[in-house]
């Protein structure tokens with residue numbers, strides 16, 4: 001298992017799902033791939049891409065420019081000449097191909113986690129690492145998936161599932177090494193933030209703001225996940241399980257969405273110097289999602305589709321992260337971070353080599369760099 005990843009500089013990626021995030025990752029790999037190869041000798045190859053209609057497969061690596069073009073023009077990568085395989089399923093690809101890392105970025109489903117849950121389980125069972133941004137499987141089965149991954153000696157990473165491009169999960173975990181987290185509170189859903197901000201600042205009705213959010217591609221496939229608070233709740237569940245070591249499910253979250261908030265409500269609140277935001281919060285005694293009145297100018301009163309998270313710690317006080325919580329390329333940058341992190345661990349296991357890691361600090365992860373240097377001594 002993982003022999004190639006620990007033995008040479010070629011990493012075979014299998015990409016399941018080719019929507020906003022999948023295509024964002026293909027763009028990043030297309031643009032940064034050559035530099036990674038030239039600078040670090042690292043060859044990140046996408047050997048398969050799967051969407052609903054089928055797959056494209058090439059053991060020597062797919063032409064990503066072509067894959068993006070065919071997807072845009074013909075709707076499925078399975079239409080690519082010679083490498084296209086109409087009807088080939090994700091499970092067949094995951095089980096039959098010799099990949100190192102499966103990137104699972106199919107549609108979110110909070111009812112039963114499918115199809116992502118099966119993809120992730122099959123990938124781990126067949127000895128592959130997994131990177132995902134898919135909240136359904138993580139919300140419904142994170143502790144079980146982590147146990148399963150550990151038993152298979154595989155990595156399961158999901159930093160893009162909460163906060164899109166913002167490394168909220170990793171940041172909070174790092175804080176825990178030296179501190180105790182008392183509470184986490186934040187705006188975790190860019191779509192509802194865009195809707196509420198548009199109502200407050202641009203005086204749109206909720207229907208107008210929803211229509212705009214859909215047009216801009218901010219909304220989940222099922223918009224009720226956003227506006228009824230389920231998306232925020234699923235992120236709270238992932239944070240609670242992963243960062244705070246709780247074993248909770250969606251049923252444990254007290255959830256209230258933004259449906260029913262009118263433009264008049266927004267304007268009335270604004271006159272008092274406040275705004276309304278959908279806030280997810282976890283503390284020792286409560287786990288909830290609810291619209292809250294917060295002062296204009298408060299760090300959580302972020303604009304447009306931004307996310308903002310406040311972490312209160314026993315010793316180091318308050319930490320605030322604000323950034324882009326959604327978007328195909330933004331979220332794909334988190335997937336890329338997770339892929340590099342898996343590659344980094346594999347290289348470490350191999351020989352604590354400085355060869356690849358010597359320029360790693362420029363990737364924005366000094367902690368890993370220092371730790372690596374220490375190990376390499």
Ligand SMILES: NC(=O)c1ccc[n+]([C@@H]2O[C@H](COP(=O)([O-])OP(=O)(O)OC[C@H]3O[C@@H](n4cnc5c(N)ncnc54)[C@H](OP(=O)(O)O)[C@@H]3O)[C@@H](O)[C@H]2O)c1
Pocket residue numbers: 016017018019020021022050051052053075076090105106107108109115133134135136160161162164221325326327328331
């Ligand atoms: N976009 C964001 O900003 C963001 C941020 C954080 C997390 N996420 C999560 O990341 C995941 C991907 O998001 P997205 O925006 O890229 O979604 P998307 O644009 O809707 O893309 C979903 C992709 O999954 C494919 N798919 C669905 N069912 C499949 C199946 N059974 N087999 C193979 N492929 C299947 C779809 O195929 P077709 O193309 O053929 O329809 C599509 O390519 C979601 O779970 C989402 O909640 C997204």
